[in-house]
Amino acid sequence: MAEPGSLLQTAVVFLLAAVLIVPLAKRLQLGAVLGYLLAGVLIGPAALRLVDDPQSVSHISELGVVLLLFIIGLELSPRRLWVMRKSVFGVGMAQVLLTGLVIGAVAMFGFAQPLKTALVLGLGLALSSTAFGLQLLAERKELTSPHGRLAFAILLFQDIAAIPLIALVPLLSSTGTAPDAGSDLGQLFKVLGSIGLVVIGGRYLLRPVFRIVAKTGLREVSTATALLVVIGTAWLMELAGISMALGAFLAGLLLADSEYRHELESQIEPFKGLLLGLFFISVGMTADIRLLFAQPVLVLGLTALLILLKLPLLVLLGRLPGGLGAHSALRLGVVLAAGGEFAFVVFQMAREQGLFEPRLHSLLVLVITLSMAVTPLLVLLVARLCKVKEQPREVPAEYREIDSDAPRVVIAGMGRMGQMVARVLRAQRVPFIALDTEVDTIELSRSLGRMPIFYGDPLRPEILHAAKTEQAEYFIVATDDPEISLKTTELVRRLYPHLKVIARARNRQHVHHLLDAGALPIRETFHSSLEMSRQVLLGLGLDEAQANQRIKRFQRHDEEVLEAQHRVYNDKAAVLQTAREARTELETLFDADSSEAPPQA
CATH class of the missing domain: 1.20.1530.20 (Na+/H+ antiporter like fold)
Structure with missing residues (x-):
């Protein structure tokens, strides 16, 4: 039986190997399983010999x-x-x-x-x-x-x-020269x-x-x-x-x-x-890495x-x-x-x-580990090759032929936000055209009603021209990719400077870039988060007027902070200083509200 000290030492070695190696493997996109196996190889008898008995x-x-x-x-x-x-x-x-x-x-x-x-x-x-x-x-x-x-x-x-x-x-x-029928039946x-x-x-x-x-x-x-x-x-x-x-x-x-x-x-x-x-570490410990150097071929x-x-x-x-x-x-x-x-x-x-000899088992463990190690590299290679060669899904002719009256609004991206905007415009009978590059999304949106949704990449000037963007008043960028959203905004503002561009913003940094490009950014989770906060305040005892006042004050304050940070957003120290000052100011404002109208019990 192992001594208590050796058990504690083994536990420390296992935990230290997992804490150091597994995050590194995940950071390299190799996966946690491969990280545990590598940790086992390193601490096992084939490498550092920190644990001799797997x-x-x-x-x-x-x-x-x-x-x-x-x-x-x-x-x-x-x-x-x-x-x-x-x-x-x-x-x-x-x-x-x-x-x-x-x-x-x-x-x-x-x-x-x-x-x-x-x-x-x-x-x-x-x-x-x-x-x-x-x-x-x-x-x-x-x-x-x-x-x-x-x-x-x-x-x-x-x-x-x-x-x-x-x-x-x-x-x-199971081995045996003469099987026992009674024993087998009992088993x-x-x-x-x-x-x-x-x-x-x-x-x-x-x-x-x-x-x-x-x-x-x-x-x-x-x-x-x-x-x-x-x-x-x-x-x-x-x-x-x-x-x-x-x-x-x-x-x-x-x-x-x-x-x-x-x-x-x-x-x-x-x-x-x-x-x-722990199991994968113990498997890695049994992997004889010396086989790789002894018989690499x-x-x-x-x-x-x-x-x-x-x-x-x-x-x-x-x-x-x-x-x-x-x-x-x-x-x-x-x-x-x-x-x-x-x-x-x-x-x-x-x-x-x-069933397996020890050498065969060691060889198989090593082969499986190596096959898993090369998989991320193969995935990246195939993804790059397919990106060059793969033809997109066949797009029906009626999706490509952009045929609509002069729109007042053009929507780029028919995901969750784009669909909501389209439904509101349709309910108000505002003429619009929507563009998307996913055939499945277009099919789904059209199945909900005869909406003017067409296949087209808004980053291509000829598509924007075919959609009669020059006759529109607003251009809505509702795509969920921040980079594509920013590039679309920049292109539309360059080709059609008269258009008002409203763009979906992923985060505060994205807001700053969109403002620089001349768009009105709408933070995708901001207003829903405010409504959730309002419901919590109501549930905690504030009346409707108090809750609305607090939410409006927070919204106004946050927008002022965002505007101030936009002037210095490339200076990290200045942004942090602005955030600290804003937090203190907001606490002071809320304290004043609380002293004027305490929450209801």
Whole structure:
């Protein structure tokens, strides 16, 4: 047993490595998973040797995987799966089976691996990183794009497929020359009984228990109950001889539609994140980085082989059953071509069960880590190539042909703010023309009524001319991109100096730039924030007149401060000084209001 001092030292080393390396990896857009793996490599036996025994934390770190699968179960409500059934169980299942078959065949016939090892290897490498892939898509704002939605569906099925795969590993590792039918039948009943106990308990016991615990109002008891459910079902499954993760997943699935789902998720999430990070660090510690220096051709060649095997299959599935365009399918393939975190879980179990030799396991961990490391670079490369070559979606002729009477107002951008302005103008029968570069947005806006909305980039002078901008009185810049908004304002003011330009402003700095360009900036969240504040004041006891007076005073004061800051906004010290003086002045004004008319009780 380790000494208390060594345990504390190990904990300090792990936490210090995570605190230093993971933020750096995220800043470099490599993702938290890769940061944890890199931290494990650095502190492990292959590098600095700050922790010599990776197995010393393996049992605790496995709880991270258990909690992860519980969270996945919570998110997989049957209703949600049914809505996405075609993408999840169609394309997702095809991807896992086809990719697993191809990689398994290459492992078996190309590298002479046994059938069981090749099966686990193929299916494990068919899985991609959910955390890594979704993070990349979110950072690039592509989660709602066609390839982003399909990637989410595929990752969802992979998360589901990981459960039986984790349960399959111990079954494949069982050895024996003459199987005992009675023993096998007893084990089967044991497994079925355990699953039945979890299902029945989850349906009839968990909700009443959580209801009783919730009435106590003690958050720590509620958290302890959530952990008891997860770890208890995992322990029960382990007693039955199957995966702990399967029990946690079933518990989550049974509570997916309960009223306590979000509360459970918020209570488990911190433990899951910390323990899962510990798991990835322990995996990184087992990665033999010396292999990369000893056999660089082999390691880099296997990394390239993994990506080259998965990428064409993902592109093919994205094109045919997924219905994506060529470039969208390529983006899908690049995001999902690397290995994933569940492969670490599966391969760690395979090593412990004797299916993988230690050297094979180290090689696979290193290959998956490298494949994840190069993925952000490949995503950037493909995005740049697609930006040059990709043709936009075919725009119907009626969207391109700008045909309208002379407008009094031209709107650039038909997002949330543009649509609101258009609806008001239409209600007042004010003639206007709206421009947008998203076909889907134009279709949606036109479906709400026959509005004069056309396809066109307001940064092109010929489009502005076709929209008869010179005959308008107002030009509304409602685009959500600050840079495009500023460029549009500058172009319109240069070509049509008589026009009054009203522009959507993202923040105070954007306001200053728009003022310089000659536009009237409207802060997109300012007025809604004032209304929220007014409602709070009313709820806290002020009457209507008092609340309105305070809000108007704040608004007037803030606008005066903004005007003063505009004169010095390039001088950071002057802006900070102005903000400090304004805060003091505002407090004085509100104190005066309070002394004149105290809030009602």
